[in-house]
Amino acid sequence: MKSILAVAVLTGLCAAAQAAPKNDGRPDGGTLNYSEFGRTATVDPITSNETISLRITELVFNGLVGIDEKQEIVPELAERWEISKDNRVFTFTLRKDVKWHPREGEEPRPFTADDVVFTWNIMTNPRTITPLKVRYEFIEKVQKTGDYTVVFTLKRPILNALAKFTFKIIPRHGPANSEYLTREDPFARNPIGTGPYMLKTITGDGEVVLLSNPDYFKGKAHIDKFIAKPFADQNIMAQALMFNAVDMIVLVNPRNLPEVQGDKRFVLQPYNALSYSFFGYNLRNPMLADRRVRQAIAEAINRQEMLSSFFNNQGTVISGPFAPGSWAYNLDVKPLPFSPDQARALLAEAGYKAGGDGILEKDGRKLALSLKVPIEKESEAVKRVVLAFQNYLKSVGVAINVEFKEWQAWKEDVFLEHNFDIMFASWVFDDSADISSLFHSAEIGDWKNNFGGYSNPEIDALIVESKLTLDYEKRRTINRKLHAILAEEQPYAFLWTLTNYSAYHRKVRRVQIHPYKFFSFADEWFIPTSEQK
Amino acid sequence: MKLSAILPVARVLRRELAVTALLLLGVSMVVFAVLYLAPGDPLNVLLEGQSPRAQTAAREAMGVPHTWYARYGAWLSKVLQGNFGNSVRTGLPVLPELARVGVNTLVLTLGSLFLTLLIAVPIAVHAAVNGDTPGNTAATVAAYVLSAVPVFWFGYIVVYVFIHQFGMFPLLSGTAAKQPHAWLYFLVPIFVLGTASGTLSELIRHLREELSRVLSEDYIRTARAKGAPVWRHAFKEGFLIPVTEIMSAKIPFLLGGAVIVEQVFNWPGMGRMAWQAAQDRDFPVIMGVALVAAAFVRTGNLLQRVIFTMVNPRASKQ
Numbered sequence: 001m002k003s004i005l006a007v008a009v010l011t012g013l014c015a016a017a018q019a020a021p022k023n024d025g026r027p028d029g030g031t032l033n034y035s036e037f038g039r040t041a042t043v044d045p046i047t048s049n050e051t052i053s054l055r056i057t058e059l060v061f062n063g064l065v066g067i068d069e070k071q072e073i074v075p076e077l078a079e080r081w082e083i084s085k086d087n088r089v090f091t092f093t094l095r096k097d098v099k100w101h102p103r104e105g106e107e108p109r110p111f112t113a114d115d116v117v118f119t120w121n122i123m124t125n126p127r128t129i130t131p132l133k134v135r136y137e138f139i140e141k142v143q144k145t146g147d148y149t150v151v152f153t154l155k156r157p158i159l160n161a162l163a164k165f166t167f168k169i170i171p172r173h174g175p176a177n178s179e180y181l182t183r184e185d186p187f188a189r190n191p192i193g194t195g196p197y198m199l200k201t202i203t204g205d206g207e208v209v210l211l212s213n214p215d216y217f218k219g220k221a222h223i224d225k226f227i228a229k230p231f232a233d234q235n236i237m238a239q240a241l242m243f244n245a246v247d248m249i250v251l252v253n254p255r256n257l258p259e260v261q262g263d264k265r266f267v268l269q270p271y272n273a274l275s276y277s278f279f280g281y282n283l284r285n286p287m288l289a290d291r292r293v294r295q296a297i298a299e300a301i302n303r304q305e306m307l308s309s310f311f312n313n314q315g316t317v318i319s320g321p322f323a324p325g326s327w328a329y330n331l332d333v334k335p336l337p338f339s340p341d342q343a344r345a346l347l348a349e350a351g352y353k354a355g356g357d358g359i360l361e362k363d364g365r366k367l368a369l370s371l372k373v374p375i376e377k378e379s380e381a382v383k384r385v386v387l388a389f390q391n392y393l394k395s396v397g398v399a400i401n402v403e404f405k406e407w408q409a410w411k412e413d414v415f416l417e418h419n420f421d422i423m424f425a426s427w428v429f430d431d432s433a434d435i436s437s438l439f440h441s442a443e444i445g446d447w448k449n450n451f452g453g454y455s456n457p458e459i460d461a462l463i464v465e466s467k468l469t470l471d472y473e474k475r476r477t478i479n480r481k482l483h484a485i486l487a488e489e490q491p492y493a494f495l496w497t498l499t500n501y502s503a504y505h506r507k508v509r510r511v512q513i514h515p516y517k518f519f520s521f522a523d524e525w526f527i528p529t530s531e532q533k
Numbered sequence: 534m535k536l537s538a539i540l541p542v543a544r545v546l547r548r549e550l551a552v553t554a555l556l557l558l559g560v561s562m563v564v565f566a567v568l569y570l571a572p573g574d575p576l577n578v579l580l581e582g583q584s585p586r587a588q589t590a591a592r593e594a595m596g597v598p599h600t601w602y603a604r605y606g607a608w609l610s611k612v613l614q615g616n617f618g619n620s621v622r623t624g625l626p627v628l629p630e631l632a633r634v635g636v637n638t639l640v641l642t643l644g645s646l647f648l649t650l651l652i653a654v655p656i657a658v659h660a661a662v663n664g665d666t667p668g669n670t671a672a673t674v675a676a677y678v679l680s681a682v683p684v685f686w687f688g689y690i691v692v693y694v695f696i697h698q699f700g701m702f703p704l705l706s707g708t709a710a711k712q713p714h715a716w717l718y719f720l721v722p723i724f725v726l727g728t729a730s731g732t733l734s735e736l737i738r739h740l741r742e743e744l745s746r747v748l749s750e751d752y753i754r755t756a757r758a759k760g761a762p763v764w765r766h767a768f769k770e771g772f773l774i775p776v777t778e779i780m781s782a783k784i785p786f787l788l789g790g791a792v793i794v795e796q797v798f799n800w801p802g803m804g805r806m807a808w809q810a811a812q813d814r815d816f817p818v819i820m821g822v823a824l825v826a827a828a829f830v831r832t833g834n835l836l837q838r839v840i841f842t843m844v845n846p847r848a849s850k851q
Contacts, residue, residue: 039809041623126590183624204633205801232796232805239696408814409572 022219022523028212030527031225032508034248035237039206039230042188043199045168046123046181049131051516052228055250058519059210059226060101061168061193064092064116064150069512069521073162077111077169077194087157087470090165092116094148098217100171101192101199108215109173111194113144118172127180132167159470169194196221196523206230221523223508241266241503248504250518254311254381260503271513272325273500275428276318278492279371279389280414283453285421287367292350294490298336300343301392307496310384315498320483321435324497325515327476328433330483335494343396352397360397368399369421374410385495386424414451423451430516433479436463439491454491507531541846545838553831560827561609561820568816569601608820618817620810627821631803635825638802641722641794642787646780648727652676653736654776660737661744661771673737680734684790687729688797691721722798730790732783740775747771769844781837784830 021028036055042048045057066076075081078092098111120142123132140155154161172178175187182188189202196218197210208228212221229246231237238256240246242263252260252268260266279297281288288294303317319335322328352360352367360367373386383404390400400422405413413419427438437443440463443450459482466478487494502513507527514520598604611618617627656676660669679687727733747753747767756766792804803822810818842848 047624127593129591183622184619185624188624204630230799232799236692236797236799239692243696406572407812412572 022222024219026222026510026526027529027532028220028222028224028526029529030223030507030532031227032223032248032525032527033227033229033246034250034504035229035231035240035246036250037231037234037237040202040208040228042183043202043208044170044174044181044185044188044191045193046119046128046130046132046170047183047188054516055518056199056208056210056228057168057191057193058195058514058517059197059522060191060195060199061170062098062195063166063168064094065162065165067163067166067514067520076166077116078165081162083162087161088154090152090154090161091145092150092152092165094150095217096148098194099215100173100194101213103192109171111169111171112147113150114147115169115172116150117142117144118178119167119169122170122175122178122181123167125180127182129182136164136167138164157470158467159472159475197226216523218523222526223522226522241505244505247508248502250502252501252503254314254498257312257314257501260501265506266503267506267511269502269504269511269513270499271502271518272515273428273498274323274326274430274515275426276323276497277385277424277426277495279495280423280425280452280492281490282418282421282423282451283455283491284418285369287362287365287369288421290350291489292346293352293367294493295336296343296346296350296396297393297398298490298493299339299346300396300398301389301493302338303335303495304338306385306388310381310388311496311498314501315496317496318494320487320494321438321492322433322479322483323427323429326429326433328479328483330480330487332480333484333487336487336490340392340396347396347398354397358397359399366399367397368401371400371402371422371424372410372413372420373402373404373424374407375404382424389424415447415449418451418453428516434467435482436467439463439486452491454489456485456489459485459489538843538846541842541848542839545842545848546835549835549838553828553835556831557824557827560823561612562605564820564823565605565608568814568819569604571814608817612824617821620818621815622810622813622818627817630806630818631821631825634801634803634806637800638788638791638795638804639829641726641791641800641802642784644720644723645725645727645730645787646732646783648723649730649732649736650776652728653733653740657737657740658744658772660741661748676737677734679728680731682729684725684729685793685797688722688725688794691725692797695721722794722800725798726787726790726794730783730787732779732787735783736776736779739779740772743775744771774841774844777837777840781833784833788826788829 036052038050038052040048040052040056041050043053043056043060045061048054048057062076064076064078065073065081068074075095077094077098079095080093082091083089084091094111094113094116096110099108100111100115102108120139122128123130123136138155138158138161140153143151143153145151152165158164170187171192174192175181175185177185191199193199194217196213196216198213200209200211202208207230210226210228212224214220229240231240234253235256237246237249238253238259241249241260249260257268261268281294283289307313307315307317316324317335318324318329319333320330322330347360347367350362352362355361355366371386371389373382386402390402393400410423414423414425437449439450439454439456439459441450441455441457441460444453444455462478462482462485466475466482469475469478502511502518504511509526509528511525512521598607608618615628617631619626620630623630653676656669656672659666660673663669744767747770748763753763753767757763788804791802792808794800795802795804796808803825806818807822807826809815810822
């Protein structure tokens with residue numbers, strides 16, 4: 001009896017002391033101005049689909065669970081959970097001390113199980129347009145079993161399901177329309193969450209001001225204010241850092257790296273982006289359906305040289321289909337070597353002979369391929385890669401006709417019409433290391449990700465097996481095997497992963513960066529009192 | 534002002550406004566057709582990577598009609614009620630957004646026009662009155678060179694000079710206000726667009742030719758012989774008309790240049806909005822920008838017609 005009373009008193013105390021600082025001996029205060037290349041559209045976690053918004057929602061919202069610096073799952077809005085034996089039923093017990101950011105002139109409202117159910121319902125409503133829907137199809141239903149308990153039932157058990165409960169929870173009293181969420185809802189640009197920062201304003205010019213949430217359940221974040229400043233030009237962005245107009249660049253353009261590196265006022269912090277670039281083949285073309293031709297192309301190009309000359313060597317050459325740095329990547333498989341002689345030999349073996357103009361031929365057909373490249377915001381380095389690719393292949397007798405296409409037109413050519421021989425692109429992954437949509441034969445079709453039409457029963461079987469297993473080690477073994485086979489098969493010429501760099505002023509301390517959400521640990525960052533200005 | 538002076542202007546205005554309405558309708562049709570035929574769907578930004586079923590549901594939720602004429606009709610009827618729709622990307626209503634950035638573009642373009650006048654007029658007038666002197670030849674050559682320079686390149690050079698010579702950092706919104714000479718930086722984009730957009734050289738050449746021609750006309754010679762003020766007689770035909778002619782003809786080019794200048798200088802104007810919208814296939818925004826830009830160009834022409842009619846009332850009957 002006594003101990004229960006003690007607990008009750010303690011919780012009472014906690015509630016009273018909500019506005020408490022972190023009490024970790026680090027100073028509060030200061031403002032962090034950071035620059036973004038482009039402007040946000042919406043900043044709610046459901047309709048937004050770009051990295052700029054993702055970073056802001058990371059500051060404003062929380063998930064049921066979070067991921068810590070060591071990539072381990074930690075409690076966030078849920079203080080604990082139980083998983084049924086068949087791995088299908090997840091019961092979350094929620095924290096009782098969490099409050100939603102208050103709206104102007106209102107009292108903050110408490111966070112409850114209703115908000116979780118609400119978030120799930122609005123996310124899955126067919127009229128809500130959200131990139132999240134596909135990722136949460138594995139959940140069958142969500143039920144509230146108490147004010148602070150929610151039960152999720154899965155359609156089938158999946159590996160690492162807990163990590164998927166990092167999706168952000170929004171308040172039931174948030175959106176104006178409680179059925180479904182569109183970008184026109186005021187909530188999309190003026191959201192309230194539970195996170196360490198409260199969104200104050202988005203100016204017409206796209207500047208986003210965020211204030212530290214005094215009631216944050218993990219203790220008030222140290223830095224008082226975050227301001228996201230939009231830039232239309234990356235060079236100007238680097239200059240802005242130099243002139244202290246901003247304190248942080250979330251992603252430094254490789255071209256500006258040396259300049260920032262040479263300046264003692266700033267810290268350059270690398271972070272892994274879980275992405276890689278590649279040349280993808282259209283296997284519907286009989287010439288490219290021959291594996292020897294694909295291998296020859298990979299061996300004819302000097303990937304290390306391209307990486308060094310065009311990207312300041314800020315990256316790693318890769319060998320297979322998983323994002324390097326992810327647990328699924330097989331380090332034992334080495335990238336194919338640069339060997340033009342070997343490439344020529346492979347092409348000769350495939351039956352190609354030199355024609356009159358130095359271009360290889362087989363049965364009267366020239367080995368001439370089209371390469372379609374999308375024009376993106378910063379395409380300068382990409383252009384160089386493409387031209388180098390063309391030259392490398394010319395020297396082994398393969399003609400490449402480069403065609404630069406506007407983004408939408410390129411996507412239609414590649415993903416809908418399949419009207420290309422080779423394409424250039426990059427994939428960005430989340431931490432689930434799932435490549436099934438890229439190489440499974442069921443994913444061949446209009447607007448599907450297996451654009452090259454790669455079909456291999458062995459790969460299909462492995463992918464399915466990998467998805468069904470709940471044993472982490474077993475899955476790792478399967479993925480290593482997948483990696484080895486696809487490295488051999490070369491449905492893509494796998495190129496490299498680039499290292500992302502953030503640059504920030506030394507005054508910002510204890511900076512930890514999450515690979516793609518970026519600000520996950522920003523509540524721990526601080527600026528020493530003497531440098532707060 | 535006498536009624537006889539107002540009537541011709543009113544006549545011109547009525548005719549020109551009717552033409553403007555038709556023109557805007559035409560512009561909207563052409564832009565719509567281009568957008569419709571261009572690859573990519575306006576909703577692609579939102580629907581990327583989703584199942585066909587989810588896409589259909591989303592389309593229904595957004596109330597997108599199935600046929601192209603129904604889409605255009607729906608857009609047009611809304612516009613006639615003063616509703617330009619909401620941006621696909623940001624969900625914000627288009628009209629207030631356009632008004633906000635339109636003002637910035639207006640400041641930029643009108644400011645640069647004014648600057649062009651400030652530079653071109655003295656050079657041209659001096660050359661027309663005094664013939665070629667080493668001084669005005671040098672000034673003219675300099676102006677021509679400046680006009681030949683591409684706007685984006687000149688923009689970067691100016692930014693560079695400001696940063697490295699004056700140690701001033703170009704940021705318009707927010708931080709710039711806290712710097713001591715921030716207002717100066719506000720003038721830089723205007724300076725760049727005003728000098729390098731190509732209007733400068735054309736204005737000098739046209740004004741000089743026209744003014745010299747008028748100054749050698751018989752009626753000016755007569756006026757001079759009588760001792761009457763030459764300027765008052767030459768002003769309308771030799772100055773006002775050529776200047777307004779070139780100005781109104783150059784507005785489209787200025788708007789084009791503004792797109793680049795806004796990009797380089799982080800100027801939150803219509804050009805940047807149009808650029809972003811084009812990338813996103815943000816159909817309501819593109820249509821809105823096109824209409825406003827067309828209206829802007831048309832207003833320039835209209836003013837020029839009005840001034841011309843005021844100078845020469847007979848022109849209203851043509």
